[in-house]
Amino acid sequence: MRKVLIICAPVLLIALLAGCGQSTAVTNDPVRSLQPTATVQATETPTPGTLGAGHQCDSRGYGYNNPVTMGDLHITRVVFEFSWPLYELPATLDASKPYQLPDNIPDHTGTTGPVPPVNPTTTETFGYALDICNTSTTASHVINGVSVSIAAFSAYSGQLNSWNPCGAWYQRPGGVTGGGCGGGSVEGEGLHATFAADATTGARAAAAQVSTGTEANGGHVPPLPLQLGPGQRIRINVGLTPPTTPGTYTFAFALSYDTVTDAPISAMPPTLFDSATVTWNGQNCTRAAMVSQIPSDDTQSRYVCAP
Numbered sequence: 203m204r205k206v207l208i209i210c211a212p213v214l215l216i217a218l219l220a221g222c223g224q225s226t227a228v229t230n231d232p233v234r235s236l237q238p239t240a241t242v243q244a245t246e247t248p249t250p251g252t253l254g255a256g257h258q259c260d261s262r263g264y265g266y267n268n269p270v271t272m273g274d275l276h277i278t279r280v281v282f283e284f285s286w287p288l289y290e291l292p293a294t295l296d297a298s299k300p301y302q303l304p305d306n307i308p309d310h311t312g313t314t315g316p317v318p319p320v321n322p323t324t325t326e327t328f329g330y331a332l333d334i335c336n337t338s339t340t341a342s343h344v345i346n347g348v349s350v351s352i353a354a355f356s357a358y359s360g361q362l363n364s365w366n367p368c369g370a371w372y373q374r375p376g377g378v379t380g381g382g383c384g385g386g387s388v389e390g391e392g393l394h395a396t397f398a399a400d401a402t403t404g405a406r407a408a409a410a411q412v413s414t415g416t417e418a419n420g421g422h423v424p425p426l427p428l429q430l431g432p433g434q435r436i437r438i439n440v441g442l443t444p445p446t447t448p449g450t451y452t453f454a455f456a457l458s459y460d461t462v463t464d465a466p467i468s469a470m471p472p473t474l475f476d477s478a479t480v481t482w483n484g485q486n487c488t489r490a491a492m493v494s495q496i497p498s499d500d501t502q503s504r505y506v507c508a509p
Contacts, residue, residue: 251424283331287319327392372487390437
């Protein structure tokens with residue numbers, strides 16, 4: 203007996219549907235009847251890159267004397283990296299008068315900056331940094347990523363005055379003097395975390411890859427995920443887009459590695475962000491109305507003036 207192959211299509215009549223062993227019920231929902239069946243595709247896990255011989259654990263990087271330990275991994279506590287926070291000045295300053303900086307006010311930010319830090323510069327990849335060292339002599343570990351969360355937030359209102367320690371001040375007899383801070387290139391991974399404009403306590407942002415550094419041989423450091431071999435080190439620089447609501451934010455950083463997700467590293471000092479900050483500096487003190495108020499025999503004090 204010759205067998206007959208019956209091919210069924212959505213446009214065939216009910217009689218042929220019955221021939222295929224299907225129900226003779228007809229749907230009245232044309233949109234539903236034309237929807238394709240979803241195909242589930244397996245998610246591919248990226249193959250971790252590897253580092254060159256130049257990335258060896260050593261004494262470089264901040265915080266090696268007090269690292270956060272996660273098994274074989276020793277991670278430095280997160281610090282400001284080329285972000286140069288501003289110094290908060292009293293909110294009640296008279297903008298028509300020069301302000302004498304306190305003797306103990308810093309003229310550079312060092313590794314921590316003024317307290318509280320104000321409006322640190324957080325560019326595409328610069329703002330914060332950490333180093334990761336794999337102390338194992340035999341095992342490799344995969345670094346998958348960094349996330350940033352808002353551990354605490356308090357709103358700010360009022361006039362925020364500030365001074366940039368990388369800027370200048372006015373001091374007799376030389377006039378405008380001081381200032382100057384530099385930066386450098388990313389030697390490892392360049393990431394950036396972006397928060398929603400209204401983000402508040404509890405919000406978390408995964409830091410996205412935006413750049414990579416350069417190996418000693420001129421090649422580029424592979425992006426994350428990255429296999430950190432025995433005795434190897436990697437620096438991660440993180441830029442950050444903060445929420446726009448003025449206030450004091452405490453940002454906490456976490457590391458995802460191997461099969462571990464968002465393991466806490468450390469939190470930054472509470473940091474004040476306010477785009478309406480009025481920044482005072484020494485150049486403004488050169489105006490006649492300002493310089494005339496600075497005693498001609500005062501050669502020790504440093505002054506800044508409002509714009």
